[in-house]
Amino acid sequence: MNEKMDLKKFEKKAWVTFFQDGMWDIFLGFILLSFGIIPFLEEIGVPELLNYLLFFGLPYLILYMGKKFITVPRIGHVKFGVKREKKKKKTAIVLIFSVIFGFVVLLLTITNAIPFIADIHTGAVLFSVNAIIVLSLMAYFLDFNRLYLYGWFFAASIALIELSRPAIGTTYDNIIGFGSFGIIMIIIVSIYLIRFLQKYPLPLEETLNGN
Numbered sequence: 001m002n003e004k005m006d007l008k009k010f011e012k013k014a015w016v017t018f019f020q021d022g023m024w025d026i027f028l029g030f031i032l033l034s035f036g037i038i039p040f041l042e043e044i045g046v047p048e049l050l051n052y053l054l055f056f057g058l059p060y061l062i063l064y065m066g067k068k069f070i071t072v073p074r075i076g077h078v079k080f081g082v083k084r085e086k087k088k089k090k091t092a093i094v095l096i097f098s099v100i101f102g103f104v105v106l107l108l109t110i111t112n113a114i115p116f117i118a119d120i121h122t123g124a125v126l127f128s129v130n131a132i133i134v135l136s137l138m139a140y141f142l143d144f145n146r147l148y149l150y151g152w153f154f155a156a157s158i159a160l161i162e163l164s165r166p167a168i169g170t171t172y173d174n175i176i177g178f179g180s181f182g183i184i185m186i187i188i189v190s191i192y193l194i195r196f197l198q199k200y201p202l203p204l205e206e207t208l209n210g211n
Helices: 003-020 023-043 049-076 080-110 122-142 144-169 173-200 204-210
Strands: none
Touching: 003 049, 003 173, 023 049, 023 144, 023 173, 049 204, 080 122, 122 144
């Protein structure tokens, strides 16, 4: 009985450590930044396909490479129980659909395909509600509390866009809104990543092999 409890405690500790490296924060931060940068790049003539590949492929690549070359060498590869593995898979699916939904809404908003209701842009409301609900659910199921904050960052970026649009116009309002909160997220992740690297240095053997 005690052995099972110890294993559960160890698994929970490993699960918490899994999110201390900041890689998921980087992933979400770059996605938020991409929402702001893509409209600007399209305006200056950068091919649409290249934009999508760069700004939606890059976050996944950073997440994969970061876990492989930064996280795993320091804390090892932990195989979680069936319940937590299912949570990870379901969360990944939810996140993918959420990103697709958010990007579609953003495109429809930029092209004015979604109407205004009582001077409030329906697309902006949909994007904000989607971000808060999805990231809050992820935070709850994954025990990853920073996601609650990031959900509100995504929603607040929309509010900032709506407020800044009359003064600076479209395209640049996206850069201000999404870019500001994306940069804040990158700053937050930098702090967590530095702490992680200090707390979990590379094993001596790997350090010597690297030299």
